[in-house]
Amino acid sequence: MKITILGCYAATPRTFSNPTSQVLEIKNHTFLIDCAEGTQVQLRKSKVKFSKINHVFISHLHGDHFYGLIGLISTFMLLNRENDLHVYGPKGIKEIILLQLRASGSYTGYNLYFHELVSKESELLFEDEKVIVKTIPLQHRVYTNGFLFLEKNTERRLNFEALASYNIDKLYFNKFKQGGDMVLENGVIIPNAQLTFNPIAPKSYAYCSDTMYTESILPIIEKATVLYHESTFLESESHLSDKTMHSTAKQAALIAKKAQVQHLILGHYSTRYNNIEMFKEEANTIFHSVHLADDGKEMEFI
């Protein structure tokens, strides 16, 4: 599971920093999460193949999370994209995009599907045989969702050494991966545990931006492998985080601790701070495994 931070600063694009956008690579999927102005250039800089992006998840309709979407959709058009593109985001996003496409006399040569969200409860957005994506309802000034990306329970891993001693047809291997036992010709049963190892634990990524501190998300993100939680401010500016419905680094760490996640990534820093290390220091007083998002940074969790 690999997370590439395209941008992680709040508010406005600047010369050397970008507002929110991330790429999550999980089980052969390349998911784009939020899409601020400049995202397509950041994708190029990070060498992410445009054609691999089939799903875009937009948390909320503040500009620093979606003003780059119309440009990306247009560029896909100019590049003669053929794959379907699915956009998940708050109700209203479809009208905004289509109004602009119509004004330019354009239409996409590919199928563009909008999945508009209105629910205040967590809901299933996407599922295939390997991955599930759900919303994480957040508390912000406008309707906002985070997103939980979950690997499905993976298969048991074959113990080739053990299997070799039985000289068995490979056709049965799939059955063993699913937990089935082996029945020999003489009727003797060899239990699955002697033929396979436990599966690799499925990983998960919980993306939570933008939001005020809210424990309502804990049951959804519980024990996630990685939590990205916004920390627009430090505790010294908690009056601003309350007022603007954002979080502090300490609050992000509290959520990480209470949800018992393995790793916390901080981001969405206010541009008032010159040194983002202060966010890590503040969060580390509460939680041990704190990572700082930064533009262009790639983080792999094995």
Next chain:
Amino acid sequence: MKITILGCYAATPRTFSNPTSQVLEIKNHTFLIDCAEGTQVQLRKSKVKFSKINHVFISHLHGDHFYGLIGLISTFMLLNRENDLHVYGPKGIKEIILLQLRASGSYTGYNLYFHELVSKESELLFEDEKVIVKTIPLQHRVYTNGFLFLEKNTERRLNFEALASYNIDKLYFNKFKQGGDMVLENGVIIPNAQLTFNPIAPKSYAYCSDTMYTESILPIIEKATVLYHESTFLESESHLSDKTMHSTAKQAALIAKKAQVQHLILGHYSTRYNNIEMFKEEANTIFHSVHLADDGKEMEFI
């Protein structure tokens, strides 16, 4: 008169090139012309003060000319702008911007005025005591205007040496600048020509992008100091320029020659070309004073 090219390539933003946006500084005005994605970052890189921009002119509603406008308007909001902002552009631009501001639950603390254009004839957009701005109706796939920026006739320049010999009160100087004669106490008239020099010739900037070759613009841009004319293609790709209603470098030069302008700036290059010098070479076969726009380039015409 100074032109700063923020971006001058066609179609999509790339790692090292930007779609169309320019700043024109003329007679204490700072006009923004077109506003593609990434314009606000390009403004920062060129150190143009955001607060000086009070007028934005949008040629047409293709993304590579206006997708950066909503971001700029939002950033002005976050910077607590107070000055009025005037946006001139095709009908439809107001709905696109306001829909997005409403979706984000935002409103601008400054007055935001839209001047929506529908006319196919050249019309006056702006006038004060020093500058006039008019539309230049262009021929493109969607409704498009170029813009003509004209300095007004400037005042006559005082001949201080001549004036000193008369020991006259400075209160009269303004009258002489306007062409008035001097009447001495004894009734003798000193003609203005002995007291002043001719005024500096007023300068003008004609911005024409995007457009196919059309001689209908000649009467409007005639004898302009500087013409910016799009040259998306070279003559070797004239089949593409015809199809997409763009121009070649040669066609841009022909317009410059027929309009008897002083200088031609080329831009809006298709990203298929690796070397923009070829545009200059092609145009130079027709017209002598050819300048190449390039991102970040500043051009001053005195």
